[in-house]
Amino acid sequence: MQNSVPFSILDLAPVLRGKxxxxxxxxxxxLALHAEKWGYQRYWLAEHHNMESVASAATSVLIGFIAGGTRSIRVGSGGIMLPNHAPLVVAEQFGTLATLYPGRIDLGLGRAPGTDQVTAAALRRDRFGAGMDFPENLHELQTYLSADNKSGRVRALPGEGLEIPLWILGSSTDSAVLAARLGLPYAFASHFAPAYLLPAIRIYRDNFRPSxxxxxxxxxxxxxxIAADESAEASRLATSFYQLALGIIRGQTGPVSPPVDSMSGLWTPQEEAAVKHMMHYSFIGNREQVEKGLDGFLAETRADELMVVTYVYDQSARLRSYEILSSLSQSRDPSP
Structure with missing residues (x-):
């Protein structure tokens, strides 16, 4: 693999149809236990709300569940949607997690609601336009986590002085500008928003200020x-992923469906094109095919780390996909 970059896992806690x-x-x-054994760098969970296909709404609670069941892998948020929460609450929650599992907790932060607008309004109540306050909320959060806040009138206990690694998440160039200005690591959601990946990376690297x-x-x-021992099997497994993406395009968020032999008749040509555009950075096949695809992606982006999402209905096939992927890079580079 290019640069032997570390691999990590993004888990949206997918709900399977009939389960x-x-x-x-x-x-x-x-999966987290196997990921730890196979040498994955970190295991992140993402905040989403009001979606039948996703069960990671109470993200910090799930992070504690995964961290408590594992021993060494880093566990964190990919991410916490900061405008949905008071910065003090986030500081206290992650301060608690970092105290329980020292040296293992990451705090990835995003500005999107992670849901539809009606649900966002229910989450934020009277905090209209909260997403526009993301830089200010982030600064407030950093203040609570800083050791210099000991004389502050409002303090995060636990949380203060724990140096929890912060990440900026994004799917646009705006997030790249902020991450560069603050000198924070940058995670781009190219698994579903490919359009701005390369411009965002360039902006981030060109404007980065050390911190x-x-x-x-x-x-x-x-x-x-989605990796499998045979390319035909990987293609079949991927139909669950395609059905899920098709539901997103249609505004339907039902559970992950079992694979089918063919997507023919399930989507129109226009829908197929839209799904494949949204999921442009998808690597599906046997070990050699996935390795070739990822090598090309890394050569193009020079990414320092890959965060991998695998939507597969069968749990054993999902585990096998991550096992195959782990054989491509066993690097455990130091965390930023």
Whole structure:
């Protein structure tokens, strides 16, 4: 692999059709345990709300569940949607997590609501336009986590002085500008928003200012990977992923469906084109095909780390996909 970059996992706690949310959580823990054994760098969970296909709404609670069931892998948020929360609450929650699991907790932060506008309004109540206040909320959060806030009238206890690594998440160039200005590592959601990946990375690297947390720019890029021992099997497994993406395009967020032999008749040519555009950075096939695709992606982006998403209905096939991927890079480079 290019540069032997570390691999990490982004888990949205996908709910499978015909299965319970309790089973979803056990599947996540099982995957995290295997990921730790296979040498993955970190295991992140993402905040989403009001979606039948996703069970990671209470993100910090799930982070504690995964961190408590594992021993060494870094666990964090990919991310916490900061405008949905008071910065003090986030500081206290992640301060608690970092105290329970020292040296293992990451705090990735985004400005999107992670849901539809009606649900966002329910989350934010009277905080209209909260997303526009993201830089100010981030500064407030950094203040609470700083050791220099000991004389502050409002303090995060626990949280203060714990130096929890912060990440900026984004799918546009705006987030790249902010991450560069603050000197924070940058995670781009290219697994579903490919259009601005290369411009955002360029802006981030060209404008990066060193900080106490990070001396050089560090880019993590999201990709979809479905690997199997045979390419035909990977293609079949991917139909669950395509059905899920098709639902997103249609405004339907039902559970992840079992694979089908063919997508023919399930989507129109226009819908197929839209799905494949949105999921442009998807690498599906056997080991050699996935390796070739990822090598090309890394050569193009020079990403420092890959955050991998795998939507597969069968848990054993999902585990096998991550096992195959882990054989491509066993690097455990130091965290930024």
């Amino acid at each position: 319970s949310i309790a089973e979803t959580y056990q599947n996540s823990l099982e 106490a947390q990070l001396r050089e720019p560090y880019v993590m890029a999201g990709v979809n990977v």
